[in-house]
Amino acid sequence: MNVPNTPLGVREATTTGPSSHRRKTFARILAALAAPFCIAPSAFAQDAASILEKADTIRFPREPFQVEVSVTSTTSSGEEFRKYRILSKGNENTIVQTVEPASERGQILLMKARDLWVFLPTVSQPVRLSLAQRLTGQVANGDLARANFSGDYTPKLLRTEKLDGHDHHVLELTAVDRGVTYSRVLLWVRTSNNAPHKAEFYSLSDKLLKTCIYDEYKTLGGKLRPTRLVMQDALKQGEQSTLEYASMQLRDIPDKVFDKEYLKKLQ
Numbered sequence: 001m002n003v004p005n006t007p008l009g010v011r012e013a014t015t016t017g018p019s020s021h022r023r024k025t026f027a028r029i030l031a032a033l034a035a036p037f038c039i040a041p042s043a044f045a046q047d048a049a050s051i052l053e054k055a056d057t058i059r060f061p062r063e064p065f066q067v068e069v070s071v072t073s074t075t076s077s078g079e080e081f082r083k084y085r086i087l088s089k090g091n092e093n094t095i096v097q098t099v100e101p102a103s104e105r106g107q108i109l110l111m112k113a114r115d116l117w118v119f120l121p122t123v124s125q126p127v128r129l130s131l132a133q134r135l136t137g138q139v140a141n142g143d144l145a146r147a148n149f150s151g152d153y154t155p156k157l158l159r160t161e162k163l164d165g166h167d168h169h170v171l172e173l174t175a176v177d178r179g180v181t182y183s184r185v186l187l188w189v190r191t192s193n194n195a196p197h198k199a200e201f202y203s204l205s206d207k208l209l210k211t212c213i214y215d216e217y218k219t220l221g222g223k224l225r226p227t228r229l230v231m232q233d234a235l236k237q238g239e240q241s242t243l244e245y246a247s248m249q250l251r252d253i254p255d256k257v258f259d260k261e262y263l264k265k266l267q
Helices: 019-037 041-059 141-145 260-266
Strands: 065-075 078-089 093-100 108-112 115-119 127-129 134-136 153-163 166-175 184-190 196-202 208-220 223-233 240-250
Touching: 041 153, 041 166, 041 184, 041 196, 041 223, 093 141, 108 141, 108 260, 115 141, 115 260, 134 141, 153 184, 166 196, 208 240
Parallel strands: none
Antiparallel strands: 065 078, 065 240, 078 093, 093 108, 108 115, 115 127, 153 166, 166 184, 184 196, 196 208, 208 223, 223 240
């Protein structure tokens, strides 16, 4: 007796059953073969969140830490140098102290949750600021005050593409609200090790503001991290800021340090 072939070349064990039974059997076979290629949207979201979280832990430690950041900004009027000391505990508590120039020493940024204040030695009360406000050159307050992307953005995995000879995941990060530093970020993360390589930062009107390259990976705070970030202005050609990270220490930082009333003691 001839046994009919299925569309996939799979033969029924018998042809004595009703045609409806054969159709159900074929449907089960097709479903089983197609299953490995069907990925639910929630799986993509989970992958994007996992990739972003791993990239964040490469950028900065999960533990409380202190780090020195030197910023050299190039503009049409010349070069400008500044140095900061950052104390960070989680993604909700950060202090940014100005070390250089000497004329600005004593200025302190304090971030608690999404609230940001600046303390000036000549002003009795802290002044409220936004994370998006420019600190120096191409560096916004939030670039130094917020350690991670994960808490501020909802990630989406757009695609995988080759960049500078390596495969990268391309993540689209959408701000969870208007209080974060940027409305949207595109982040290129190396597929082999989840290391961040490039970012593009966009405004609320979806205008490209600047790009950032993460490079010069060195051991910092016990892990291989990017120690040099180059932020280039997308609107003014040739204007950029180079951030260099050094002397990272994992250290215990008491919660009382991150308090407006405690700022004077940190001068």
